[in-house]
Amino acid sequence: MNSRTEPVQDIKRRRDGVLNAYVERIPFFKYLGITFERKGDELTGVLTYDPKLIGNAVVSRLHGGGTSAFLESTATMTLGWKSVWDAMESGEFDVTADDIKLPPLPKTISITTDYLRPGLPRDAYARATITRAGRRYASVQIEAWQDHRDVLFAQSTLHFLMPGA
Numbered sequence: 001m002n003s004r005t006e007p008v009q010d011i012k013r014r015r016d017g018v019l020n021a022y023v024e025r026i027p028f029f030k031y032l033g034i035t036f037e038r039k040g041d042e043l044t045g046v047l048t049y050d051p052k053l054i055g056n057a058v059v060s061r062l063h064g065g066g067t068s069a070f071l072e073s074t075a076t077m078t079l080g081w082k083s084v085w086d087a088m089e090s091g092e093f094d095v096t097a098d099d100i101k102l103p104p105l106p107k108t109i110s111i112t113t114d115y116l117r118p119g120l121p122r123d124a125y126a127r128a129t130i131t132r133a134g135r136r137y138a139s140v141q142i143e144a145w146q147d148h149r150d151v152l153f154a155q156s157t158l159h160f161l162m163p164g165a
Contacts, residue, residue, distance in 0.1 A: 015038065015088065016038060018084060018088065018102075019036060019038055019043075019081065019084075021102060022077070022080065022081065022084060022102050023035070023036055023077065025102065025105075026073075026105075028069075028073070029073060029077075032047065032053070032066065032069060032070065032073070033047060033048040033049075033050050033053075034046065034047055034048075034070060034073050034074070035048065036074075036077060036081075041081075041082070041085045042127070043074070043077060043078050043081055043127070043128070044125055044126070044127050045070065045073065045074030045077065045078075045125065045126040045127070045128075046123060046124075046125055047066075047070045047123065047124040047125075047126070048123055049121055049122050049123050049124075051121075053066045053121075054121060059118070060120075060121045061118040061119055061120070061121070062118070062119030062120070062121070062124070064113075064115060067113070067115070067119050067124070067144065067153075067154050068111065068113045068154075068156065070124065070126060070144065071111075071113060071126055071142050071144055071154060071155075071156040071158075072108060072111055072156070072158060074126040074127070074128055074142055074144075075128045075140040075142045075156065075158045075160075076105050076106060076108065076158075076160070077105070078127075078128035078130065078140065078142075079105075079106050079128070079130060079133065079138055079140055079160060080103070080105040080106060082130060082133065083103055084102065084103065087103075103163055104163040105163070106138060106160035106161060106162050106163060107160060107161045107163075108158060108159075108160055109137075109158075109159040109160060109161055110158065110159045111156055111157070111158045111159075112156060112157045112158075113154060113155070113156040114154065114155050114156070115153070115154050116152050116153055116154060116155065117151075117152075117153045118153070119146065119153050119154065120146055120153075122146055122147070123146065124144055124145070124146050124153070125144065125145055125146070125149075126142055126143065126144040126145075127142070127143060128140050128141065128142040129141045129142070133162075134162070135162060135164075136161070136162055137159065137160065137161065137162060138159070138160040138162055139157070139158070139159050139160075140157070140158045140159075140160065141155070141156070141157055142155060142156045142157075142158065143155045
């Protein structure tokens with residue numbers, strides 16, 4: 001136990017800094033308008049609405065490819081964040097260093113996306129659940145919604161090759 005207790009806001013600021021550094025490594029996230037909200041160790045992906053995300057201008061619906069890319073990005077980031085979070089919590093990862101060495105993200109092996117209803121021209125949210133995370137392989141389920149968490153517009157199952165496998 002440390003003789004000096006660190007203020008919780010400093011811990012949160014440092015964790016958010018690590019998450020932001022991790023997210024900034026992927027320019028595609030910025031291009032699509034994907035950000036992440038962190039509550040403890042849980043991430044929620046946020047796809048900020050932009051007219052470039054519309055696939056069918058006649059009925060003004062989100063493009064399926066953009067939706068699938070958002071789900072894959074959120075699943076990838078959730079899986080990568082879990083390894084960073086575990087390393088931070090165990091003390092293996094020095095979050096106070098000026099030059100943070102972040103581990104590589106996992107590589108997608110396969111993705112299956114179910115489009116449950118049209119994506120409307122507004123912000124979308126996604127949350128991933130890691131169903132299996134081994135040394136070589138991981139499986140992730142992900143759900144996406146817009147206005148109501150219980151009304152999904154898309155869901156995916158993804159399989160990943162873990163870094164260093």
